[in-house]
Amino acid sequence: MGLSPRQFEQLRQRLARPRPRPEPVSAPLPASPPSRHGVILGIDPSLRGTGLGVIRHARDRNEMLEYAVIHCPPGWERSRCLAHIAGTVRAMIQRHHPGVCVIESLFQARNYQTALILGEARGASLAVAAEAGLEVYELAPRRVKQAIVGYGAAQKPAVAQMVRRLLGLAEAPPPDAADALALALAFAQEQGRAVLSPLKRI
């Protein structure tokens, strides 16, 4: 369909007008974590058995780099456990240079004393991660299970089996390490969709 000379002139003038910039429809979305988070450290802290897991995330697959459970015998003083946790997390960071650290978000503990001691184990780990320059994110346990098993109330053995399968491991890692790897895997999955459901940086 051709344009008449008048129609053409109208169109030309309309296109020549300065165009108003569209108003943003909402506040800018929080920046999603940049895709450079290829190496991800998951931490499942506790005073006597902190789980650690490091994965390398690529577009089509996730590779397990290392996992560990930091055992602190019951006879050890609390401060000795905290030093051991801090040192082990630091060494793992130095080996793999993760850009991000993922931890479970706060949940209800049995009692105040438990919360405080769990908090100490978290603080020892997170301070090391943050000092090493890692960005620290929290994921709710339900969101992790939903991402890994597809079911928010999944039990620990189911999580460990899915972690084994997703990472192509010969056998399931010990439960605390499996939980840490699950955190890292869930973060890897979720960071693509973070615009819809932002990840919480702490």
Place this chain on the structure above:
Amino acid sequence: MGLSPRQFEQLRQRLARPRPRPEPVSAPLPASPPSRHGVILGIDPSLRGTGLGVIRHARDRNEMLEYAVIHCPPGWERSRCLAHIAGTVRAMIQRHHPGVCVIESLFQARNYQTALILGEARGASLAVAAEAGLEVYELAPRRVKQAIVGYGAAQKPAVAQMVRRLLGLAEAPPPDAADALALALAFAQEQGRAVLSPLKRI
């Protein structure tokens, strides 16, 4: 009242018998901290305003070496605060080489979330102290106030004023730093009497 010869002989025989060693009434007391703890670091942790205080303890006097409050603005992420706390505690330890670190024992917090966040601040500090080789002790708040003010339910300003006086400072330190110095001073006082009322190493 005199003794008859028979009474005297009975008494003599009783005293001559091998005396049974008294059974210990309880488990042996834990070893009290050695007196080499001349330089003492007190820590009063919290996420936004951790108090630190270092004193040198001698037989006849206590000298304030340094105090500080680690401010973390409300806008900072939690992990950034923890890194800042860890770094500041580490730097203070490197400047003064304390042999012991004293912290308040666990007490009731308002709620679970508060306990967990306080625990994280404690964990960040204690891990650094323990990694640097310090022995870590806990003192109950009442015991600190009793030692410093002579009254277990003393208010913060009274503690700060006594800390000022005991250390011969020109003015009272800010409350969080005063609490940290009070912990160090109380430990200095208590370590001499630790056999009667053992100090709790954690």
